Amino acid sequence: MSIDANFQIQLAEFSLEVELKLTEGEVLAVLGPNGSGKSTLLRALSGLQPIESGVIKIHDVVVDDAEHSLFVMPEHRHVGVMFQSSELFNNLSVLENVAFGLRSRGTKRNNARAHAAEWLERFSLEQFAQRRPTSLSGGQAQRVALARALATNPNLLLLDEPTSALDVRAKAEIRRDLLRLRQQRPVTTLLVTHDPLDAFALADRVIVLEEGRIVQSGALDDVASHPRSRHIADMVGLSLVRGEVRDGALTTPSGARLVVPADSPPGLSVASIRPASVSLHRAEPEGSARNAWSMTVTDIDRHPERVRARLNGPIPLLAELTPAGAEALALTVGDTIWASVKASEVTVTPDLGT
Amino acid sequence: MSEHRGTRARSVELRRPPLAIIAIAAVAIAFFALPFIGLLWRVPWTDAWSLLTTQSSLTALRLSITTSLWATALSIIFGVPLAWVLARYGFPGRRVVRALCLLSLVLPPVVGGVALFAAYGRRGLLGDSLFELFGMRLPFSTAGVVLAQTFIAMPFLVLTVEAALRGLDQRPEDAARTLGASRWYAFRRVTLPAIRPALIAGAVLAWARALGEFGATITFAGNFPGRTQTMPLSVYLALESNPGQALVLSVVMIAISFGVLLSLRDQWLGGSTEAGSSR
Amino acid sequence: MTSVLPPFSRSRPVAIVSAVVVAVTLLATACRAPSKSSSTTSPDSLSGSLTVSAASSLQGAFTDLKVAFEKAHPGMNVTVNFGASSTLAQQIIDGAPVDVFASADEANMTKVSNKKLQSGTPKIFATNSLEIIVRKGNPSKIASLADLSKSGLIYITCAPEVPIGKYGAQVLQKAGVKVSPASLEPDVKGIVAKVTAGEADAGIVYATDISATKGAADGVVIPADVNAIATYPIVAISTSTNSTAAQSWIAFVTGTEGQTILKNYGFGAP
Numbered sequence: 001m002s003i004d005a006n007f008q009i010q011l012a013e014f015s016l017e018v019e020l021k022l023t024e025g026e027v028l029a030v031l032g033p034n035g036s037g038k039s040t041l042l043r044a045l046s047g048l049q050p051i052e053s054g055v056i057k058i059h060d061v062v063v064d065d066a067e068h069s070l071f072v073m074p075e076h077r078h079v080g081v082m083f084q085s086s087e088l089f090n091n092l093s094v095l096e097n098v099a100f101g102l103r104s105r106g107t108k109r110n111n112a113r114a115h116a117a118e119w120l121e122r123f124s125l126e127q128f129a130q131r132r133p134t135s136l137s138g139g140q141a142q143r144v145a146l147a148r149a150l151a152t153n154p155n156l157l158l159l160d161e162p163t164s165a166l167d168v169r170a171k172a173e174i175r176r177d178l179l180r181l182r183q184q185r186p187v188t189t190l191l192v193t194h195d196p197l198d199a200f201a202l203a204d205r206v207i208v209l210e211e212g213r214i215v216q217s218g219a220l221d222d223v224a225s226h227p228r229s230r231h232i233a234d235m236v237g238l239s240l241v242r243g244e245v246r247d248g249a250l251t252t253p254s255g256a257r258l259v260v261p262a263d264s265p266p267g268l269s270v271a272s273i274r275p276a277s278v279s280l281h282r283a284e285p286e287g288s289a290r291n292a293w294s295m296t297v298t299d300i301d302r303h304p305e306r307v308r309a310r311l312n313g314p315i316p317l318l319a320e321l322t323p324a325g326a327e328a329l330a331l332t333v334g335d336t337i338w339a340s341v342k343a344s345e346v347t348v349t350p351d352l353g354t
Numbered sequence: 355m356s357e358h359r360g361t362r363a364r365s366v367e368l369r370r371p372p373l374a375i376i377a378i379a380a381v382a383i384a385f386f387a388l389p390f391i392g393l394l395w396r397v398p399w400t401d402a403w404s405l406l407t408t409q410s411s412l413t414a415l416r417l418s419i420t421t422s423l424w425a426t427a428l429s430i431i432f433g434v435p436l437a438w439v440l441a442r443y444g445f446p447g448r449r450v451v452r453a454l455c456l457l458s459l460v461l462p463p464v465v466g467g468v469a470l471f472a473a474y475g476r477r478g479l480l481g482d483s484l485f486e487l488f489g490m491r492l493p494f495s496t497a498g499v500v501l502a503q504t505f506i507a508m509p510f511l512v513l514t515v516e517a518a519l520r521g522l523d524q525r526p527e528d529a530a531r532t533l534g535a536s537r538w539y540a541f542r543r544v545t546l547p548a549i550r551p552a553l554i555a556g557a558v559l560a561w562a563r564a565l566g567e568f569g570a571t572i573t574f575a576g577n578f579p580g581r582t583q584t585m586p587l588s589v590y591l592a593l594e595s596n597p598g599q600a601l602v603l604s605v606v607m608i609a610i611s612f613g614v615l616l617s618l619r620d621q622w623l624g625g626s627t628e629a630g631s632s633r
Numbered sequence: 634m635t636s637v638l639p640p641f642s643r644s645r646p647v648a649i650v651s652a653v654v655v656a657v658t659l660l661a662t663a664c665r666a667p668s669k670s671s672s673t674t675s676p677d678s679l680s681g682s683l684t685v686s687a688a689s690s691l692q693g694a695f696t697d698l699k700v701a702f703e704k705a706h707p708g709m710n711v712t713v714n715f716g717a718s719s720t721l722a723q724q725i726i727d728g729a730p731v732d733v734f735a736s737a738d739e740a741n742m743t744k745v746s747n748k749k750l751q752s753g754t755p756k757i758f759a760t761n762s763l764e765i766i767v768r769k770g771n772p773s774k775i776a777s778l779a780d781l782s783k784s785g786l787i788y789i790t791c792a793p794e795v796p797i798g799k800y801g802a803q804v805l806q807k808a809g810v811k812v813s814p815a816s817l818e819p820d821v822k823g824i825v826a827k828v829t830a831g832e833a834d835a836g837i838v839y840a841t842d843i844s845a846t847k848g849a850a851d852g853v854v855i856p857a858d859v860n861a862i863a864t865y866p867i868v869a870i871s872t873s874t875n876s877t878a879a880q881s882w883i884a885f886v887t888g889t890e891g892q893t894i895l896k897n898y899g900f901g902a903p
Contacts, residue, residue: 048528074531087529091547100543101533152534477831493832494787494815576789576816576827583817591817594719595794 002026002156002188007054007064009040016040016212025186029193029203029220031235037212038192042160045190046081047074058156075104080154080187084161086145088133094144095120095129101152119147123177139170143177150181157189163198172350175201196236197272197349208232224318225310226301233306239278239317241271242351250348256314258341259290264348275308275320277345280329281338292340297333300326307331311339390608397605398598405602413580414588415606418565421496421584425503425564430557433511438541440512441519459509466505467573474501475574498575499582503564510563514556518549555618562614566607680708683878684730686721687713688737688796688865689822690761690839694898695735701894702885709878717820718742719794725750725870732873733882735865737761737821737839738796742866752876755866758887760901762860763800764840765853766828773834775853778808787833789816789824797821800861801837807859825850839863841899862901 003022008015016037022028032038043049045056047063050071056064058079063072088097098116103109120126123143133141142162149157159178163171179202181187191202199206199220207217216228220236227233243252245266250258258271279285285292295313307326311317317339321329329337370376398405405411439445440452458466472478474492476485484490492498522545530540546553568586575582577591585607592600687695692715699711714721714731718741725731726748734751735758736742742755767775773786781788791798798817805812815833818824824836829850843852867886869879885891892902 046532048531073536074528075534075536077532078534079532081529081532083525083529085525087526089526089530089544089547092543100530100535104530104533104535104539104543148533471830471832475830475832491787494789572819577792577818578814578816590819591792591794594717594723595792597723 001057002059003045003190004057004060005045005055007044007051007056007066009037009044009049009052011037011040011212014212018209018212018214020207020214022188022190025188026205027182027189027191027203029191029199029206030209031193031196031199031206031232032209033231033235034194036209038194038209039160041209042081042158042190042192045156046079046158047072047077077156078152078154079156079158080149080152082142082145082149082157082159082162084165086133086138086141088136088141088145088148090133093130093132094125094136097133097144098148098151101148105152116147116151119151120144123147137170138166139173142166142170142174146174146177150187155188157187159189159191159193161193161195162191164193164195168349171195171197178202194235196238197240199236200238200240206236208235225299225308227308233275233308233320237275237308237318237320239273239275239315241273241315243269243271245269245348248343252315254314256293258315258346259343260346260348261343265350268351270349270351272347272349273317273341273345275318277341278311278317278319279340280309280319280321280325280331281340282329284338285340290343291346292338295337295339297331297335297337300331300333302326311337313339317341393601393604393608397601401598402602402605405596405599406606408599410579410583410588411599411603414583414585414603417496417499417580417583418585421499421503422507422561422564422567424500425507425567426557426561428500428504429508429511429560429564430553433508433556433560434515434553436508437512437515437519441516455512456509458506459513463506463567463569463571464573465569467502467570470498470502470505470570470574474498493574494576494578494582496575496581499571499584502570502574503567506567506570507560507564511556511560514552514559515549518552519545522548558614558618562611565610679706679878679881681875681878682710682712683732683875683882685711685713685733685735685882686725686729686731687715687735688718688721689715689820690737690797690842690863691715691735691865692822693841693845694759694895694900697894697898698886698891701890702882705885706878706881711882715822717791717795719792719796720820728872730872730874731870732875732879733867733869735867735886736796737863737865738799739864739866740799741794741796742868745868745870750871752869752871752873752879755868756883756887757864757903758867758883758891759865759895759903761839761841761863761865761899762901763797763804763837763855763863764843765835765855766825766838766843766846767835767851767853768828768831769848769850771851771853775835777853778805778810778855778859781805781812781835782810786835787815788812789818789827789833789836790814791819791821791824792817795820796863797824797838800863803861804837804855804859807861844899864903865900 001021002024003020006019008017018041030038030041040049044051044064051064051066053066055062058077062070063077064070089100092100095113095116098119099112102112102115117126117129120129123146125140125143125147128136128140128144133144136144163174166174175198182202191198193199203220205218206220206223207214208223210231216223216232223232224236227236241250241252241258243250243258245260245264248259248262250260250269250271260271293313293315295311295317297309298312299310301308302323304323307321307323309319309331311319319339331337436455440448471493473480474484475481476493484492490497492501526544526548527540530544535543566586567584568590571582571584572587577583577587585603589600589603589607592603685695695713699713703709703711718736718738721734722736722741722744725734725745734742734745745751746755765775765778765781767773773783775781790801793799793802818827821838821842824838825842825846827833828836829846840852843850867883869876869883873879
């Protein structure tokens with residue numbers, strides 16, 4: 001097991017009680033609203049916060065055991081951490097920042113710098129090597145922070161809301177870097193975020209944390225299709241569509257066409273659609289929605305307050321309607337049904353490839 | 355019919371305090387300016403250079419500079435760790451310990467001198483042990499001057515550095531620890547650079563205070579030219595024997611202190627500092 | 634419609650600051666407000682306040698004298714200011730409101746009369762001889778002036794402007810002893826304090842100072858042939874606001890009662 005943790009920490013309003021395991025190379029996303037204890041979870045794993053009861057083992061080594069007063073300092077845990085705001089050291093150059101981890105472990109300056117330069121090259125950041133962190137944009141700083149965390153070759157990567165402080169384009173860049181990393185040298189990763197797009201882009205598995213407790217866990221698709229609470233439902237359940245945007249429409253590799261907002265930048269993009277934005281009709285709709293497809297219902301998740309339906313078709317979608325609405329349509333699995341989405345309710349993000 | 359005023363002048367006018375406040379502040383400025391204006395007015399300028407370059411003046415000046423620099427160095431070497439402990443280590447009784455360490459800030463320096471005797475004098479706690487172990491007698495010695503100055507001046511540095519450490523964002527240090535830095539490495543390469551302005555300001559203030567130290571010095575180290583007679587003592591004694599020399603030396607001390615204060619930027623005097631990380 | 638606001642002058646605040654600074658400066662240089670205390674000319678009903686600046690070595694005697702004087706003249710309020718004669722002389726020259734000055738040597742009295750600040754001629758009212766002060770029990774085993782130059786001995790004195798500093802140097806010179814002092818204290822009581830506290834081993838002070846320690850320190854006699862005799866002059870200050878009382882005090886000090894008190898403290902006759 002890469003991570004085997006079972007612990008408790010008392011927070012201001014509630015107690016964080018978590019039991020989780022990660023296997024080698026797995027990417028786990030921890031979703032949850034602000035204040036649910038996600039950051040504390042990450043700090044406990046990285047050693048910045050001791051637990052109050054329980055045990056944390058990383059790569060089968062006990063790093064925190066409350067009963068036996070065993071605690072391994074953060075500098076000895078060999079964990080790479082990325083923070084929401086890059087926390088680059090302003091008194092050092094970008095190169096020295098990336099070399100910091102190695103130097104702090106005893107590597108000689110020149111070796112550390114050479115190693116750091118390699119990492120900067122991998123991320124195409126070499127032109128910033130001599131610059132000060134204050135002269136970088138948010139996105140650039142975060143990418144340097146990622147290089148800095150990876151330069152020490154950690155066997156566990158902890159990402160604390162790595163994209164939440166960034167603009168849309170920078171978010172996409174970081175996700176691309178992380179995806180590339182997964183392919184080239186996979187590292188066990190725990191990603192804390194409140195943005196489901198991060199989870200969609202990167203995670204194998206998802207857990208949802210609310211008020212210190214894990215309220216749902218599983219593969220992303222499952223959680224999205226069968227959310228256990230309104231909250232989770234709101235958080236996950238986006239439909240993602242990849243393709244190229246041109247002349248106001250996104251065309252998928254399979255040829256399906258999705259009309260997007262007029263101001264969407266052209267090029268490779270990812271469109272996301274909230275389940276509530278998908279309307280279902282028995283007959284082909286006319287009217288303002290110019291996006292309409294005939295779909296097959298593959299799964300229905302019924303809940304007293306809402307119904308979610310998985311739809312398969314030119315553009316696979318997740319739709320959400322009220323129980324009354326589902327009743328009126330007499331929705332059943334296997335049905336053929338029309339789904340429509342207004343162009344204005346589609347969100348487009350540049351897709352920088354993997 | 356309004357006259358055209360530059361934007362900058364209008365901005366200044368917009369933000370400045372009301373005239374009544376400015377008037378009161380003006381009285382305060384006069385209060386501070388008057389003694390120095392008076393001093394400059396009474397200095398015997400024609401004899402100034404010869405008075406300044408007498409053997410006793412130069413000796414006192416050299417002794418003052420040497421001892422105050424030593425006192426500043428000791429204040430940094432011991433004061434920074436103390437500030438670190440007071441700011442970051444929540445041990446029981448910390449408040450009491452902190453008050454104890456800052457006591458000489460509010461104590462009359464002469465009282466400090468008396469207390470130093472009680473600790474390091476011949477009949478003090480450590481006096482005889484120091485003599486037996488190191489052959490060192492602190493009262494009436496130059497080392498005693500450095501001790502007295504350090505005792506009085508170090509709290510200035512501790513206060514400034516501690517305040518800066520308390521106000522510092524700890525997240526860069528957290529990041530450094532996760533990267534593999536030990537506590538000391540993180541402090542050296544991340545924290546200290548971040549509080550550099552406060553550290554410099556604290557050191558400069560401590561140095562200025564050490565330079566001007568009188569009460570504890572004359573009480574504990576005594577007064578002897580070349581050994582313990584620093585500039586302030588020299589001025590005090592010259593008042594009776596050679597008032598002209600006292601004035602000239604006073605002006606020199608004021609010029610040094612004034613220059614030092616001018617060189618300190620506003621932000622350093624306030625003791626504030628910015629966190630050492632980006633975004 | 635034209636603006637109703639007064640025309641904004643950027644120099645207005647600056648003008649105010651300058652005006653205040655100038656005003657305060659003028660006030661300071663032009664002002665002189667001596668305090669006037671009431672006094673009557675009747676000798677047997679003296680009243681008011683009297684400030685006497687006296688050498689440190691006179692501390693015991695003049696305190697008793699003050700009590701006796703106030704008893705004899707119930708309307709009088711006497712304040713005695715003790716210090717090194719050199720310090721006191723400088724204070725008077727700088728304008729301190731003092732009525733009477735009693736110095737431990739004539740040199741410092743001369744400083745005052747050189748500035749024409751005396752009223753009348755200074756009178757010698759007492760003498761004092763010098764003695765070596767040592768720690769209680771004389772642990773350093775000092776028997777003579779020559780012992781003061783023993784290595785490792787901490788000998789302290791006062792700066793030459795202070796009477797005892799000058800007298801002490803005279804004595805050592807007469808005896809042909811060379812000693813390097815560890816410190817030049819601001820006044821004689823400083824020497825007494827440090828030797829009594831045990832922080833210094835010896836010093837040369839007035840004989841009266843040693844008896845004043847009441848056994849907290851010991852003394853070693855200096856042979857008369859090398860000893861110096863300190864002469865104490867007293868004078869009224871010309872800027873005194875209570876000259877009758879000042880003269881009365883001087884008469885008291887030089888009179889029978891004053892002389893008896895001084896003798897009790899170990900002072901010699903003038």
